[in-house]
Amino acid sequence: MIVLKFGGTSVKDQEAIERLGEIVRAAAPNAVVVVSALAGVTDRLLAVANAAGAGNADDALVILEELRERHYAVADVVKNPILNRHVVEAIALEYDALVETVNALVTLRETSPRWTDAIAAAGELISSRIVAAALSSRGIDAEWVDARSAVVTDNDFTCATPDMAATAEATRALCEPLLAAGRVPVLGGFVGATPDGMTTTLGRGGSDFSGALIGASLGADEIQIWTDVDGMLTADPRIIPDAQVVPYLSFAEASELAHFGAKVLHPATILPAVAKNIPVRILNSKKPSAIGTLITGERSTGAPASGVTAIASKSGITVLNITSTRMVMAHGFLRRLFEVFEINKTAVDVVTTSEASVSVTVDDRRRLPMIIDALSEFAEVSSEDDMAIVCAVGDALPSNAAAAGEILGALNDVPLRMVSQAASRRNVTIVLRSEDLHRALARLHERFVTAGSTVL
Ligand code: ADP
Numbered sequence: 055m056i057v058l059k060f061g062g063t064s065v066k067d068q069e070a071i072e073r074l075g076e077i078v079r080a081a082a083p084n085a086v087v088v089v090s091a092l093a094g095v096t097d098r099l100l101a102v103a104n105a106a107g108a109g110n111a112d113d114a115l116v117i118l119e120e121l122r123e124r125h126y127a128v129a130d131v132v133k134n135p136i137l138n139r140h141v142v143e144a145i146a147l148e149y150d151a152l153v154e155t156v157n158a159l160v161t162l163r164e165t166s167p168r169w170t171d172a173i174a175a176a177g178e179l180i181s182s183r184i185v186a187a188a189l190s191s192r193g194i195d196a197e198w199v200d201a202r203s204a205v206v207t208d209n210d211f212t213c214a215t216p217d218m219a220a221t222a223e224a225t226r227a228l229c230e231p232l233l234a235a236g237r238v239p240v241l242g243g244f245v246g247a248t249p250d251g252m253t254t255t256l257g258r259g260g261s262d263f264s265g266a267l268i269g270a271s272l273g274a275d276e277i278q279i280w281t282d283v284d285g286m287l288t289a290d291p292r293i294i295p296d297a298q299v300v301p302y303l304s305f306a307e308a309s310e311l312a313h314f315g316a317k318v319l320h321p322a323t324i325l326p327a328v329a330k331n332i333p334v335r336i337l338n339s340k341k342p343s344a345i346g347t348l349i350t351g352e353r354s355t356g357a358p359a360s361g362v363t364a365i366a367s368k369s370g371i372t373v374l375n376i377t378s379t380r381m382v383m384a385h386g387f388l389r390r391l392f393e394v395f396e397i398n399k400t401a402v403d404v405v406t407t408s409e410a411s412v413s414v415t416v417d418d419r420r421r422l423p424m425i426i427d428a429l430s431e432f433a434e435v436s437s438e439d440d441m442a443i444v445c446a447v448g449d450a451l452p453s454n455a456a457a458a459g460e461i462l463g464a465l466n467d468v469p470l471r472m473v474s475q476a477a478s479r480r481n482v483t484i485v486l487r488s489e490d491l492h493r494a495l496a497r498l499h500e501r502f503v504t505a506g507s508t509v510l
């Protein structure tokens with residue numbers, strides 16, 4: 055059995071859903087389909103939640119009507135008149151509920167993460183209903199499954215953590231009888247619910263994670279991530295247009311790349327796949343016959359000669375410089391420091407230390423003011439915004455003493471803020487100013503991918 059997850063661009067309009075239909079037909083009946091919201095819809099729903107919370111009813115309702123019309127238009131892909139009527143009714147009910155929620159929030163003049171999730175989840179709940187009906191209408195026996203009954207999470211709204219065991223049990227109970235009857239379950243990604251039934255979401259880009267969770271729950275043979283690029287590329291194609299497909303990756307490489315900015319894969323996707331040793335394949339829904347990227351426990355072929363498999367990057371990073379108010383770093387200082395991040399549930403990506411100070415990078419800025427306040431109780435803190443991370447990844451890097459030197463050498467005149475390489479890690483990570491990201495990435499890509507250095 056295969057889980058096929060389709061991202062926003064792969065369900066964005068009628069044509070995309072027709073392509074999806076052909077891809078699912080080739081895999082059915084032993085298939086489970088997980089879909090994102092139509093491209094751009096989640097952004098718009100979040101704008102609705104913000105406008106409603108600000109008391110701006112008109113803006114919120116105008117966006118809702120625009121989205122309602124878009125979904126009705128896309129639902130015309132469902133040609134069977136009875137199925138079409140059912141899906142249009144379901145869309146109408148979702149939007150009526152959204153209008154009610156907006157009116158309540160406008161009156162309260164506030165929105166909370168909980169209400170934001172209730173609104174944002176509608177994107178996947180509706181797209182999955184449309185896709186289920188579109189498949190059935192094309193003669194593929196599909197059934198919509200409410201992801202809120204399958205994916206069980208904690209109540210950390212907007213970035214909830216799934217309970218793997220409860221999710222496995224619920225997903226199996228819902229999907230196995232359908233699969234046994236030769237039917238294709240269709241679920242919305244990104245969405246879950248707490249054990250007491252409150253709607254949650256798994257964080258932006260979380261549909262990949264849903265696909266992997268559902269695949270692991272059902273013991274899938276493969277988890278396929280269908281998207282708008284040919285696979286994991288050697289660098290972000292929006293910055294490096296001639297980035298190439300990486301045909302094979304290990305789980306460890308894919309995790310590092312996703313964590314350090316390769317948006318094609320949500321960073322948590324690999325965890326459930328590793329737990330059950332399920333291969334993950336990234337494929338292009340516009341070019342279904344292209345080979346894509348296969349991600350497995352052990353890479354299926356040798357590492358590239360340069361030692362660098364791919365280079366991830368992300369910008370919009372903040373660097374915090376935290377200096378002990380004593381002359382040297384007292385013992386216990388690091389524990390106190392990291393406790394602040396733990397209490398504020400904020401991940402730190404890169405860390406460097408010197409005699410009396412520590413620098414860390416933070417991607418998620420939501421709790422930054424609280425973090426700086428808490429750190430200031432025992433340290434001096436300064437922050438630098440508009441920073442970026444470049445991360446060269448390769449399974450062969452840890453065994454290659456020259457790699458870090460070559461990577462830094464290639465960046466000779468680019469000012470670097472932090473550099474990190476651990477003996478056993480598969481990456482060399484560099485923090486620099488966002489304005490230098492393009493040339494740094496271009497330089498590394500040219501040297502290690504296009505020209506293929508002989509570091510090894
Ligand atoms: P989906 O909606 O299918 O989930 P996303 O937009 O989340 O798609 O992810 C695909 C996008 O990720 C690509 O269009 C590309 O711009 C971006 N991306 C960034 N880094 C990489 C990379 N290393 N390889 C492939 N795509 C990448």
Ligand code: ASP
Nearest residue numbers: 090096244258259260261
């Ligand atoms: N629709 C959600 C988002 O835009 C989840 C996803 O597409 O993976 O973040």
Ligand code: MG
Nearest residue numbers: 061259317318
């Ligand atoms: Mg995505």
